[in-house]
Amino acid sequence: MLDWLKNIQKEYPEFWKTYLEKMDKKSNRYVAFTLETTGLNSRKDVILSIAAIGIVQDQVLIGDVFEIAIPQYKYLHDNGITHDFVLESKMPKLAEPAAIENFIAFIENAVLVGHRTYFDVEMLNEVLEKLGCGRLRNEALDIEIMYKKVHDLSEKSIALDEMAKAYKLPVTEHVSPTDDAYNIALMFLKLKSKLGLK
Amino acid sequence: MSNAIAYRVADFLKDFEPFNFLSYDELVVIAQSIRVLNLDKNKTLFQINDALHDSFYVVAHGIIQLMVVSDAEEMLLNKCHAGDIFGLRPFFAKNNYQMTAKAKDDCIVYAIPITVFKPYVSKNQAVLDFLLESFATNSKNQSDKMAKGLITDSIAFSENQSDLLYFQTLTYNRSPLKIGIQTTVKDTAQLITDNLYDSAVITEQGNPVGIVTDKDFRAKVATGRVAISQPITQLMSAPVVTVIENISVAEAQLVMLKHGVTHLCVTYDGTDKSEVKGIISEHDLVVAQANNPGVLLKEIRKSTSAKELKSVRDKLTEIIQSSLQRNIPLTHIQSIAGEITLALVKRAIELAILELGSPPARYAWLCIGSQGRKEQLLLTDQDSILIFEDVPADKYRDTKDYFIRLAKKATATLEKVGYKLCAQNHVASNMLWCKSLTDWIKQYNSWMNTPGEKSNEISSVFFDYEMASGEQKIEDALTEVIFKNAKNNVLFYDFLGNDALRKPPPLTFFKKFNVEEEGEFKGKFDLKNRAILPLVDAARLLTLSNGIKGINSTFQRYKQLAIIDPKHAEIYLNCAEAFLTLSKFSTEEGLKEDSNGHFLSLEDMNKVDKERLKAALVPMRDLEELIKDNYQLTQFS
Incomplete structure (x- = not known):
């Protein structure tokens, strides 16, 4: 009777199945990540790049970095946006399906950490749906919410740079998405210890 | 896989020793294995006796303090700023950490795994040298930074400390005069005199049985109570008061007071049943206590360049810092710092005079402002004025010219030491503030009798002064003028x-x-x-x-x-x-x-x-x- 459930499982692509298998265990790894998108509408807009960095035992692992630019030629062309900046990016480029597949393999069952994570996760889910996968199952934390909690702020939104400045993090002049992910990771460590999270 | 962060870290590292000895590509490889730690303020990274970590550390951001514990109090050894490396012990030693690393404020620290870095160390002599050197300095003391080559594995922090540490270990005579019990009084006196000592230990099989000091000779021999031909055992004070090695100043003093003696015998295990190691005299205590600021003053007098003066000033910062940490009264610290700063200024002037030849007239160099009040603990800006005695009109120009050149040299030296020039240019090298006594008296008269007339800005810093160098009479003359003018001067008040x-x-x-x-x-x-x-x-x-x-x-x-x-x-x-x-x-x-x-x-x-x-x-x-x-x-x- 429950065969239809198994059938759904079968239709998933291979990488998604591996991902789901890993979800059974709890991870001690966090992944700080950030997306560059064309806009704020998760249905219409697309992801231009993904950058992420791993954190284990309160240490940011510089070797554990993920960065990929997605040259959305078709989307950019259709909407008449120039795509020079994608071409100029030093990051390795992959088409959307491959990029997402790699990213899912990178994050595994780690806890995701981002700035306005709900939106980024929504964007990812949108793409995953296109690929015939389910929704992301990772636990997710948002440093903006953590920051508001620590400082007892009620303001609506706090930009990443603003937070970096408040914590005197070194801000490089040319900010690449990977730098952002790195800053999110550092900020996360600070906020984590301020909130006393284990 | 590309990695922008690894490049970013490599970019950071390449500016600092020892990483600048490595190629950029090597740095990128190293950076891949770096872990980044966030330390909140006052968080401890490792402590004395912690097991060694598998990595050493580079400060990326913030300040890390390295400390040792001495007599149950934490003592600052060194401050690590961005780019400094620390925690090198795992490279060179197997035993546990000998110091504590603590974040002074919120810090970000790179942890570089030893296993990753070790190949580069063995391949690259310059890197090894640098690591050894900084291991030595980090584990010893900042003041040894100048001395190269001396590399030890242990921390010899108990000696050579350049702070007001009362609880430091003593330096004392480690090769005392030891004589056998058969020696006569006369021979003993001869030996003591020959060696320029004031005491001798009488030993039997290496163990101390008694001690003779100048006092014993005066009290017992010169008074005729003991003949000079008698054996020394008749004269000596016994038993000896013995102490262990590494005794602190405070403790040595207590022992002396308790037993009413002027000399202590240091033995291997602190009892009189073991080998003699040395003798502590009252004089050693005096030297130890007056030790450090005195040594600094001496060093200043010997300095011949701005660089040497700067190293003295750095030591002063350490003294101030550790004094504050152990709650020594601020007035005391201020007066010591004031004296040392004054000596620095004086030496800077002397150096300028050495270069320019002796001055054509008598003068007084006054430090004004915070240094004039002896309240300058930090490297703030320098304020000074120069007064020279009145000279005939035809010589005035040359004299003034000489003093301005002198002041320029001296202030430049001080600037190199770390004292920035005053923002309002209240320095002796300024034409306005380098003039003859008569001009100065006129200046003060106009400031005090008609304040606010010419300009609203009489800077009150000119009323706190302290002479650094020159003729006392000139300073006195100025003081007299000020107090004469100040009497019932309602307008001025x-x-x-x-x-x-x-x-x-x-x-x-x-x-x-x-x-x-x-x-x-x-x-x-x-x-x-x-x-x-x-x-x-x-x-x-x-x-x-x-x-x-x-x-x-x-x-x-x-x-x-x-x-x-x-x-x-x-x-x-x-x-x-x-x-x-x-x-x-x-x-x-x-x-x-x-x-x-x-x-x-x-x-x-x-x-x-x-x-x-x-x-x-x-x-x-x-x-x-x-x-x-x-x-x-x-x-x-």
Whole structure:
């Protein structure tokens, strides 16, 4: 009777199945990540790049970095946006399906950490749906919410740079998405210890 | 896989030793295995006796303090700034950490795994040398930074300490004169005299059985009680008071007092049943206690370049820092720092004279402002004036020219030492502030008798001065002029009073701190202008009007005022205390931030400190009233 459930499982692509298998265990790894998108509408807009960095035992692992630019030629062309900046990016480029597949393999069952994570996760889910996968199952934390909690702020939104400045993090002049992910990771460590999270 | 962060880290590392010895590509590879740690303020990274970590550390951001514990108190060894490496012990030794690394403020630290870095060390001699060297300096003391080549594995921190450490171990005579029990009194006296000692230990099979000192010869031989042909055992004091090695100054002193002796015998295990290691005399104690500032003064006198003077100044910073940490009274620290700074200035002038030839006229170089009050603990700016004696008109130009050149050289030296030139250019190398005695007297007369006439800015810093070098009589002449003019000079007091009270109030109507609203220091509290300067200015006004001469420090001024004006003694004493508290805040902030300590960031302060700061601001209001009552502040307000 429950065969239809198994059938759904079968239709998933291979990488998604591996991902789901890993979800059974709890991870001690966090992944700080950030997306560059064309806009704020998760249905219409697309992801231009993904950058992420791993954190284990309160240490940011510089070797554990993920960065990929997605040259959305078709989307950019259709909407008449120039795509020079994608071409100029030093990051390795992959088409959307491959990029997402790699990213899912990178994050595994780690806890995701981002700035306005709900939106980024929504964007990812949108793409995953296109690929015939389910929704992301990772636990997710948002440093903006953590920051508001620590400082007892009620303001609506706090930009990443603003937070970096408040914590005197070194801000490089040319900010690449990977730098952002790195800053999110550092900020996360600070906020984590301020909130006393284990 | 590409990795922008690895490049970013490599970019950071390549500017610092020892990483600059490696190629960029190598750095990128190393960077891949780096882990980044975030340390909150006061968080400990590793402690003494912790097992070694598998990595060493580079400070990316913030300041890490390396400390050792001595007599149950933490003592600062070194501060690591961005780019500094520390925690090198795993490279060279197997035993546990010998020091504590603690974050002074919020820090970000790169951990570089030893296994990854080791291949580069063995391949690259320059890297190895640097690591060995910094291992030696980090584990010993900053003052050894100049001395290269001396590399030990142990931390020999107990000796050579350049601070006011009372609990330091003593340096004493480690090869005392040992004589057998059969020796006669005469031979012993001869041996002691030959060796220029003042004592000898009498040993039997290496163990001490007695001790003779000059006192024994005086009391027992010269008085005829013991003949010089008798064996020494008749003369010696026995049993000897023995102590262990590594005894601290404080303890040695206690033992001497307890037993009423002037010499202690150091033995292997601290009893008289083991081998003699040395002798501690009272003299050693005196030397140990007077040790460090004295040594610095000596070093200053020997220095021949700005660089050497700078290293002395660095040591002074250490002294100040460790003194503050162990709560040595601030007035004491200030007077020591004042003397040393004065000696620095004097030496800078001497160096300039050595270069330019002897001066054509007698002169006086006065330090003014905070150094004039001997309240300068941090590397703030230098203010000075130069007065030379009156010379015939035809020689005036050459003389002035010489002194300006002299002042330029001396101030440049001081600038290299770390004292920035005063922003208002109140330095002797300025034409305006380098002139003959007559001109200076005219200047002071016009400042004091017609204040506010020519310009509103008579800088009150000119009324705190201390001579660094030159002719005492010139300084005396100036003092006399000032006090003659000051007598019943209502206008002048009025001016000074207004100057003192014009400063912005430190607290708002709601008793909140008045912080800077804009500019570079937005959100910080202007400790100097809002809190310290009003107290300083008020003290100057009150001492001038009461005719108190020769007391320059603000603290002492208030103390003295309390004596001669007992009616308001309480206010004065409160102000004296408040001044010390505020200075301490400023100094601590300055040392922490490596700044001049003028601005306090309130966010980083805990509640207790904030309350203490607030309490220190209260006495000022009483003082303000007192000044308003005493001097009719009408002319300029």
